[in-house]
Amino acid sequence: MAEGTPLVLLIEDEPQMRRFLRAALESHDYRLVEATTSREGLAQATSRNPDVILLDLGLPDGDGIDLARRIREWSVTPIVVISARGKEQDKVAALDAGADDYLTKPFGTDELLARLRVALRHAARVASPAEPVFSVGELRVDLAARRVFVGSSEVHLTPTEYKLLTVLVRHAGKVVTQRQILKEVWGPNAVEHTHYLRVYMAQLRHKIEQDPTRPHHLQTEVGVGYRLRLE
Amino acid sequence: MNERPSPEALLQRLRAEEARAGRGRLKIFFGASPGVGKTYAMLEEARAKQRERVDVVVGVVETHGRAETTALLTDLEILARKKIEYRGITLEEFDLDGALARRPALILVDELAHTNAPGSRHTRRYQDVEELLGAGIDVHTTLNVQHLESLNDVVAQITGIEVRETVPDSIVDSADELELADLSAEDLLQRLREGKVYVPEQAARAIDRFFRKGNLIALRELALRRTAERVDAQMRGYMEEHGIRETWPAGERILVCIGPNPAGARLIRAGKRMAASLKCDWVVLCVETPGQSISAADREALIQNLQLAQELGAQATTLSGHSIADEVLAYARAQNVTKIIAGKPTHGRWRDKVFGSLLDHLVRGSGEIDVYVITGDAEEGGPARRRAGKARAGWRDYAWASLIVAVCTVLGALIFQSVSVTDVAMVYLLGAGVVASRFGRGPSVVSAFLSIAAFDFFFVPPRYTFAFSDFRYALTFSVMLVIALVISGLTLRIREQAETARLRERRTGALYAMSRELAATRGFADLVQVASRHLQETFDARVQFLFPSAEGRLHAPVGVPPAYPIDEKELGVAHWVFVRSHNAGIGTDTLPSAQAFYLPLVASGGTIGVVGLRPGDPRRFEDPTLQRLVETFAGQAGLALERALLAERAHNEQLEIEAERLRTALLSSLSHDLRTPLGVITGAASSLLEERSHLTDTTRRDLLQTILEESRRMNRLIGNLLDMIRVESGALEVQKEWQPLEEVVGVALIRLEDRLRGHSVTVTLPPDLPLVPLDAVLMEQVFVNLLENAVKYTASGTPIEISAVAMNGTVRVDVADRGPGLPPGEEGRIFDKFYRAAGAGTQGGVGLGLTICRGIVTAHGGRIWAENRPGGGALFRFTLPVTGGPPVPVLAEAKESAESSPAG
Numbered sequence A: 001m002a003e004g005t006p007l008v009l010l011i012e013d014e015p016q017m018r019r020f021l022r023a024a025l026e027s028h029d030y031r032l033v034e035a036t037t038s039r040e041g042l043a044q045a046t047s048r049n050p051d052v053i054l055l056d057l058g059l060p061d062g063d064g065i066d067l068a069r070r071i072r073e074w075s076v077t078p079i080v081v082i083s084a085r086g087k088e089q090d091k092v093a094a095l096d097a098g099a100d101d102y103l104t105k106p107f108g109t110d111e112l113l114a115r116l117r118v119a120l121r122h123a124a125r126v127a128s129p130a131e132p133v134f135s136v137g138e139l140r141v142d143l144a145a146r147r148v149f150v151g152s153s154e155v156h157l158t159p160t161e162y163k164l165l166t167v168l169v170r171h172a173g174k175v176v177t178q179r180q181i182l183k184e185v186w187g188p189n190a191v192e193h194t195h196y197l198r199v200y201m202a203q204l205r206h207k208i209e210q211d212p213t214r215p216h217h218l219q220t221e222v223g224v225g226y227r228l229r230l231e
Numbered sequence B: 001m002n003e004r005p006s007p008e009a010l011l012q013r014l015r016a017e018e019a020r021a022g023r024g025r026l027k028i029f030f031g032a033s034p035g036v037g038k039t040y041a042m043l044e045e046a047r048a049k050q051r052e053r054v055d056v057v058v059g060v061v062e063t064h065g066r067a068e069t070t071a072l073l074t075d076l077e078i079l080a081r082k083k084i085e086y087r088g089i090t091l092e093e094f095d096l097d098g099a100l101a102r103r104p105a106l107i108l109v110d111e112l113a114h115t116n117a118p119g120s121r122h123t124r125r126y127q128d129v130e131e132l133l134g135a136g137i138d139v140h141t142t143l144n145v146q147h148l149e150s151l152n153d154v155v156a157q158i159t160g161i162e163v164r165e166t167v168p169d170s171i172v173d174s175a176d177e178l179e180l181a182d183l184s185a186e187d188l189l190q191r192l193r194e195g196k197v198y199v200p201e202q203a204a205r206a207i208d209r210f211f212r213k214g215n216l217i218a219l220r221e222l223a224l225r226r227t228a229e230r231v232d233a234q235m236r237g238y239m240e241e242h243g244i245r246e247t248w249p250a251g252e253r254i255l256v257c258i259g260p261n262p263a264g265a266r267l268i269r270a271g272k273r274m275a276a277s278l279k280c281d282w283v284v285l286c287v288e289t290p291g292q293s294i295s296a297a298d299r300e301a302l303i304q305n306l307q308l309a310q311e312l313g314a315q316a317t318t319l320s321g322h323s324i325a326d327e328v329l330a331y332a333r334a335q336n337v338t339k340i341i342a343g344k345p346t347h348g349r350w351r352d353k354v355f356g357s358l359l360d361h362l363v364r365g366s367g368e369i370d371v372y373v374i375t376g377d378a379e380e381g382g383p384a385r386r387r388a389g390k391a392r393a394g395w396r397d398y399a400w401a402s403l404i405v406a407v408c409t410v411l412g413a414l415i416f417q418s419v420s421v422t423d424v425a426m427v428y429l430l431g432a433g434v435v436a437s438r439f440g441r442g443p444s445v446v447s448a449f450l451s452i453a454a455f456d457f458f459f460v461p462p463r464y465t466f467a468f469s470d471f472r473y474a475l476t477f478s479v480m481l482v483i484a485l486v487i488s489g490l491t492l493r494i495r496e497q498a499e500t501a502r503l504r505e506r507r508t509g510a511l512y513a514m515s516r517e518l519a520a521t522r523g524f525a526d527l528v529q530v531a532s533r534h535l536q537e538t539f540d541a542r543v544q545f546l547f548p549s550a551e552g553r554l555h556a557p558v559g560v561p562p563a564y565p566i567d568e569k570e571l572g573v574a575h576w577v578f579v580r581s582h583n584a585g586i587g588t589d590t591l592p593s594a595q596a597f598y599l600p601l602v603a604s605g606g607t608i609g610v611v612g613l614r615p616g617d618p619r620r621f622e623d624p625t626l627q628r629l630v631e632t633f634a635g636q637a638g639l640a641l642e643r644a645l646l647a648e649r650a651h652n653e654q655l656e657i658e659a660e661r662l663r664t665a666l667l668s669s670l671s672h673d674l675r676t677p678l679g680v681i682t683g684a685a686s687s688l689l690e691e692r693s694h695l696t697d698t699t700r701r702d703l704l705q706t707i708l709e710e711s712r713r714m715n716r717l718i719g720n721l722l723d724m725i726r727v728e729s730g731a732l733e734v735q736k737e738w739q740p741l742e743e744v745v746g747v748a749l750i751r752l753e754d755r756l757r758g759h760s761v762t763v764t765l766p767p768d769l770p771l772v773p774l775d776a777v778l779m780e781q782v783f784v785n786l787l788e789n790a791v792k793y794t795a796s797g798t799p800i801e802i803s804a805v806a807m808n809g810t811v812r813v814d815v816a817d818r819g820p821g822l823p824p825g826e827e828g829r830i831f832d833k834f835y836r837a838a839g840a841g842t843q844g845g846v847g848l849g850l851t852i853c854r855g856i857v858t859a860h861g862g863r864i865w866a867e868n869r870p871g872g873g874a875l876f877r878f879t880l881p882v883t884g885g886p887p888v889p890v891l892a893e894a895k896e897s898a899e900s901s902p903a904g
Helices: A015-026 A038-048 A064-074 A088-096 A109-127 A159-170 A178-186 A194-208 B007-020 B038-051 B067-073 B096-102 B125-134 B149-159 B169-174 B185-193 B201-210 B213-238 B264-278 B296-311 B324-334 B349-355 B358-365 B395-415 B421-439 B441-458 B472-520 B524-539 B568-580 B624-689 B697-729 B741-751 B776-793 B849-859 B892-896
Strands: A007-011 A031-035 A052-056 A079-084 A101-105 A133-136 A139-142 A147-150 A153-155 A175-177 A218-221 A225-228 B026-031 B056-060 B082-086 B089-093 B106-109 B138-144 B177-181 B253-258 B281-288 B315-320 B339-343 B370-374 B541-548 B597-603 B606-615 B737-739 B761-764 B772-774 B800-807 B810-817 B863-868 B874-881
Touching: A007 A015, A007 A038, A015 A031, A015 A109, A031 A038, A038 A052, A038 A064, A052 A064, A052 A109, A064 A079, A064 A088, A079 A088, A079 A109, A088 A101, A088 A175, A088 A178, A101 A109, A139 A159, A159 A178, A159 A194, A159 A225, A175 A178, A178 A194, A178 A225, A194 A218, A194 B737, A194 B741, A218 B741, B026 B038, B026 B169, B026 B213, B038 B056, B038 B067, B038 B106, B038 B138, B038 B177, B056 B096, B082 B096, B096 B125, B106 B125, B125 B138, B125 B169, B149 B213, B169 B213, B177 B213, B185 B213, B253 B264, B253 B296, B253 B324, B264 B281, B264 B296, B264 B339, B264 B370, B281 B296, B281 B324, B296 B315, B315 B324, B315 B624, B324 B358, B339 B358, B358 B370, B395 B421, B395 B441, B421 B441, B421 B472, B441 B472, B472 B524, B472 B624, B524 B541, B524 B606, B524 B624, B541 B568, B568 B597, B568 B606, B597 B624, B606 B624, B624 B697, B697 B776, B697 B849, B737 B741, B737 B776, B741 B761, B741 B776, B772 B776, B772 B874, B776 B800, B776 B810, B776 B849, B776 B874, B849 B863, B849 B874
Parallel strands: A007 A031, A007 A052, A052 A079, A079 A101, B026 B138, B026 B177, B056 B106, B106 B138, B253 B281, B253 B339, B281 B315, B339 B370, B761 B800
Antiparallel strands: A133 A139, A139 A147, A147 A153, A175 A225, A218 A225, B082 B089, B541 B606, B597 B606, B737 B772, B800 B810, B810 B874, B863 B874
């Protein structure tokens, strides 16, 4: 494999799952390093310096959340967590501990690749300055001029709504936990007031979504947070 | 033989013997009721006689179609019956002439009491028998005790059935032999049930009244006594010795009426003597009336008397009612009492004239019951009758009485100049009234006399002497005295009645309060606690409930410290109470050395436990009235506890059944619903792997698509099963957060995007819909399940509508489709586990989706139901409570509103 292709560290104890991921990733030009335990994962993360880490939360020798936190102590390598539905609290904990995104089992190859792409892009952006204009589909956010457009018409947002939108734009494609948004928009004292967020999210949707009951851009990750869709 | 018979007696006997010479012998088979086997016995003896070569003929025997009787008739010569025409009906009767012509040595004539058909020689069969005997033919016959003339009325009293066909006692007395056909009441009832007893049609109505065990026992007793008497009479008759001829009515029962006073003891002893001489049961009864007030001393005496009665073997009872006489008579009738003993009145005649006489009432209402009136004076100088309430007034009361008279005198002196002397008397009268109403009898009598004296001394001419010139003043004085006494009497009475009423009211109130609280309480332990508290408060005693364990040993409820130490002895008493279902312990005659008074907790299904009350005052529960009251409380508690026990048991059983059903259904769904997709996946994957297969790319793709779809289906099924388990196990943690419904609906719609593609889904949410406290993860599942359900059962292209509306304190959400609707009558069942409507198609799940919805909505404090829509289709509706409101957000926007738009 060429040095230029991204290196993925897969920390997963189930052989079948590893087999599937190996097949999916290698056929899409990813290089792969595998680890089956938390300890081994930490060692590989240090020694191999991967571009992205796929981390299963249910590891036999310890807590995946803990591992995410330990990696984050010295590394900015994006971490995508793999977990089953109904474990929303674990996901939130992992995200708050420093993970960048998550995948819910079972997932398809499309989903996996999309998450990895977003993670890698964000990692790249940390190095280079942000684009002044963000645009996806009909939605266009001119961050320099602080203006928002849907199609050709401009949308007028309140300062809070705008702030909320920019937080999501900054993490575009990634899930952002409620806590994270609250902290960034309202400040560290507001992290418990999730209903603020919901009320403003609803308002924002009514302004930029065609059908707020079926939001295209502002997607809810139930029990976790929100995601600004990139497709 | 010290006493030789008198010549007259000898002569009489000789005549009787002469009369008997040449007469046939009469033998009566005597029985207590139909069905005891008289005819059978008669026939058996006849056969025995026949074997002894006696010339036996059956004159008339009614077999009533009984096979065992008919069998005995074979080999016996039967006399043809005589046919009598009567009003166009042919009646068959015993042929007397035929019998006389045949002249057998012995003839059997059944049913001595029979009435012959009109046109026969004699109206009654016993007259036929007389003639046969007179002709020197021996007769065997049968007779029931109720047909005996002297016992007829007694029988009627016992059974309530008048028997018209009676036989004079003389026939029975003159019978040479009386043989008793005896059968116990139980056996007779058994025969009756087996249809072996002949019941004439006209009596069929009365059969139930007649064939009661009590009746049968009484009748049997009558028959036995009558037979015994005859045996006595025969023995003594030979010696011409006629002693007391007692006709014993069956089941004599004596009732002794006592009042709440010491005089009862004598009556009780009298009752005992009478009962002993009559060898019968007796009852001692005290009736309390609401207007009656009983002093502590009298109550004490009453308790002693009731205990005395019990010691002497009586059944002691206390009743309450408005009329003593009515209660006594009602009780007497209910208990088959034949004699009532009451005390002689101790009060003056005037009282009876005014208030009516108890005895008079009793005697008039007694009917067939004999009433004996006995001197009921107190024995051995016991405490005399005493008034209750303020029996003894203190010296203060007398001082007040004197003071009031003094005040009246002053008042009288002030007005004396302007009014007449009689008006001054009115002032004194007023004073006497005040004293009487406030200070009881003693002071009022004193004040009456003082008033008279003062009035006489100060106002009646000649003044300042106690003499009075005009005789009319004597009338004034006596009126004053009488009025003072009447007022004081009435006041006392009212006060006592108020006291009694208050006590009664308090107890009734306490009982009501307990019943109400018991009705509102759920759970065995809580019920025990409630009952304990009420019993403790009402009876001022420490209360301990005891319940049997599985092994039948009584023990206190676990986790609650005993109200008083319960050792082996106490447990023993409690156990006795439990087993016998009878009160015992302190205050009773059974095991009175126990610490507490124990009562069984009797419920409809039997005794469920025991309650012990340890009173502060050891004599407290000696009062039978109080015992009855405790019983009432215990009864209430018992019923409530039984209800709780039954509910608990039913609930457990229900849970077990549910669990069992769930297990079965789960197994079948696991084996079927999970294996089906697995089978498809396995098949598709193995085809793809087969090396020599020549699959086209399209087929290959189809197979892969199938694998993907089936995997998703399995994922959904497993998700449902997991949710179900969480709902079922109660592990459903609802983490409510204030959410806009729109967001939750949106999530569900996006999750089902692919599957909803064939349907148009419209969402109508009012813009002012409030935030709803809900668990978004769970509520999303509700919408997903409802939408999947709609997709499953409706045709592609039909609309699905989601709407919500806020109404006082709740938000109601509708998910409606235009599918085939719900099977009528199944609207409630569709939420049941594993319910699958017909036509679910291959997409059908396990039948858990709606159950999960119900579980989640219920856990949110809401309600979910389904109905058919007008115009077709199903409507699923659920409510979510919106109580309070979200913490008001400190909207940063408020500050910002002044600012212009960020873009502007």
